[in-house]
Amino acid sequence: MEAPPRPSSLAAITIRRSIVVGVRYLAIGLFLSVVLTALLLRQARAFEATFPLELPLFAILGSTGGLVLFGNDRAKGVFEYLLAYGVRPRRLFANALLASAVLASIVLATAVAVGIGGFVAGGGHLDVNLVTALVLYSVPMTVASALFAAMVSMIWTAVSSPRAGLGGPAGLAPTLGIGPTILVLVAAETAPRSDYYVITVGAAATILAVVLVLAAASGRLLSRERLLSPM
Amino acid sequence: MVPGAPASPLDPRPAPAGAEAAVPGIVVRDLASGYLGKRVLEGVSFSVTEPAIYVVLGQNGAGKTTLFRTLAGILVPYAGTVEIAGRSIDEPSTRDRLHFLSHIDGIPDGLRVDEALRFYASVQHAGRDDVERVLRLLEIDGLRHRYFAELSQGQKKRVSIARIFLQERDIYLLDEPTSNLDPKVAAEIRDLVLGLSRKKVVLYSSHNLFEAREIGEYVLALKDGRLFLFDRIRDLRPSRYVVGLRVSPGGSALPALEKRGEYYLQELSGPEEVPRLLQELLAKGVRLREVREMGNPLEELFA
Numbered sequence: 001m002e003a004p005p006r007p008s009s010l011a012a013i014t015i016r017r018s019i020v021v022g023v024r025y026l027a028i029g030l031f032l033s034v035v036l037t038a039l040l041l042r043q044a045r046a047f048e049a050t051f052p053l054e055l056p057l058f059a060i061l062g063s064t065g066g067l068v069l070f071g072n073d074r075a076k077g078v079f080e081y082l083l084a085y086g087v088r089p090r091r092l093f094a095n096a097l098l099a100s101a102v103l104a105s106i107v108l109a110t111a112v113a114v115g116i117g118g119f120v121a122g123g124g125h126l127d128v129n130l131v132t133a134l135v136l137y138s139v140p141m142t143v144a145s146a147l148f149a150a151m152v153s154m155i156w157t158a159v160s161s162p163r164a165g166l167g168g169p170a171g172l173a174p175t176l177g178i179g180p181t182i183l184v185l186v187a188a189e190t191a192p193r194s195d196y197y198v199i200t201v202g203a204a205a206t207i208l209a210v211v212l213v214l215a216a217a218s219g220r221l222l223s224r225e226r227l228l229s230p231m
Numbered sequence: 232m233v234p235g236a237p238a239s240p241l242d243p244r245p246a247p248a249g250a251e252a253a254v255p256g257i258v259v260r261d262l263a264s265g266y267l268g269k270r271v272l273e274g275v276s277f278s279v280t281e282p283a284i285y286v287v288l289g290q291n292g293a294g295k296t297t298l299f300r301t302l303a304g305i306l307v308p309y310a311g312t313v314e315i316a317g318r319s320i321d322e323p324s325t326r327d328r329l330h331f332l333s334h335i336d337g338i339p340d341g342l343r344v345d346e347a348l349r350f351y352a353s354v355q356h357a358g359r360d361d362v363e364r365v366l367r368l369l370e371i372d373g374l375r376h377r378y379f380a381e382l383s384q385g386q387k388k389r390v391s392i393a394r395i396f397l398q399e400r401d402i403y404l405l406d407e408p409t410s411n412l413d414p415k416v417a418a419e420i421r422d423l424v425l426g427l428s429r430k431k432v433v434l435y436s437s438h439n440l441f442e443a444r445e446i447g448e449y450v451l452a453l454k455d456g457r458l459f460l461f462d463r464i465r466d467l468r469p470s471r472y473v474v475g476l477r478v479s480p481g482g483s484a485l486p487a488l489e490k491r492g493e494y495y496l497q498e499l500s501g502p503e504e505v506p507r508l509l510q511e512l513l514a515k516g517v518r519l520r521e522v523r524e525m526g527n528p529l530e531e532l533f534a
């Protein structure tokens with residue numbers, strides 16, 4: 001007799017379903033990031049200066065599936081059943097955040113692999129500035145912004161009636177993620193050069209902290225009826 | 232009176248110590264619940280411990296779905312308590328004692344039938360063999376590779392109800408399981424629920440009064456968020472007891488009676504008068520083809 005699945009499999013299922021539901025966002029994020037990366041690779045200096053900056057934008061777009069799944073599950077009454085079977089509201093938010101992070105990471109990892117692979121294959125030399133920018137700006141800002149967009153949009157989804165299209169949370173989520181990314185970039189560019197990565201890493205850490213606080217408090221801040229289908 | 236229940240079902244006493252495990256049931260005390268601070272249920276108390284189908288009736292907005300959601304632990308009560316098998320509904324282990332079926336399908340987007348059941352099997356900590364068993368039990372094995380969104384209403388309801396058979400539990404909360412179904416599928420689902428009720432406590436809400444009378448042992452009637460009746464259905468007496476008499480041609484004429492369709496209507500004081508009426512009519516040479524109760528006592532709960 002087959003052993004029952006492990007309890008943690010709900011998170012794995014959520015990730016897999018978010019890929020299926022958000023496949024169009026994922027495809028667009030991957031396509032745009034790879035195309036832009038390919039274009040940048042034509043000029044080494046442009047690549048080194050711009051490549052780390054463009055990565056979070058498309059990764060955030062690609063991560064929208066986590067939010068779409070959250071909105072769909074709420075509207076379809078899936079949460080109602082999960083709550084009845086003992087799944088806590090906080091876990092619903094946490095699973096969607098995890099799915100968003102995985103989706104963003106897929107776009108990020110693919111773009112980095114294509115970009116760095118193409119750069120090295122084209123005779124480019126990986127200098128410390130490029131690696132530092134990837135590690136201290138691209139990666140933290142991608143994760144922080146994707147999670148911020150997902151968290152804020154999930155709360156918005158939970159407190160509002162279902163709205164489809166560009167005017168709804170799913171339509172505006174990428175903007176919510178890209179907004180902080182641009183603001184951090186502007187702040188870092190206008191600050192002294194020595195503070196550049198202090199600002200980017202600090203901002204990413206602050207955004208992540210806000211997301212974690214919101215996620216931890218979501219179960220208490222939002223009453224359970226917010227997670228029920230409005231139908 | 233409900234066997235095993237307190238003297239008054241509207242004023243439940245705590246279950247005796249040690250009895251909870253032997254007779255898993257639901258004890259609700261002075262429950263208030265609702266949505267976003269707005270109370271839908273108020274002062275609801277009852278206790279059910281006997282394996283049977285308890286039909287929950289009430290007009291739209293009476294609080295049926297709110298009651299089911301609160302008993303399932305989905306909504307947190309504003310006041311009062313809910314105990315499942317002697318434990319508070321707040322305790323996570325209590326959820327393993329019950330199944331909940333909403334009037335909403337709750338099947339996740341983008342999944343095929345077998346994937347959807349595996350999803351819920353995972354949530355319930357059931358195995359894949361349980362999914363296979365349920366696919367056969369509900370006769371949906373042939374649909375296993377179809378996307379849920381592509382199914383007909385009846386097929387969707389079968390898949391939706393299948394999840395409550397993935398694991399055996401003590402209490403089943405079924406909120407309008409046969410709504411929007413054709414009579415054939417509704418009858419099949421009623422048969423499945425009837426099979427459950429031999430060993431389980433089943434709370435079943437419906438707008439179909441004939442269905443409620445057909446399968447229910449007890450009725451809980453809600454009005455404006457309050458429980459105003461909890462009784463055995465067969466003990467309910469309508470204010471007017473009317474039988475319909477259908478006769479074959481060729482016999483003696485019936486006395487002048489009001490007629491509805493093919494039925495002559497005769498008001499009696501109660502069902503105990505039916506044998507006397509039949510004897511009188513047969514003695515007069517009336518060729519009776521059918522005698523049936525024309526009213527449903529449950530109808531008066533909606534008056």
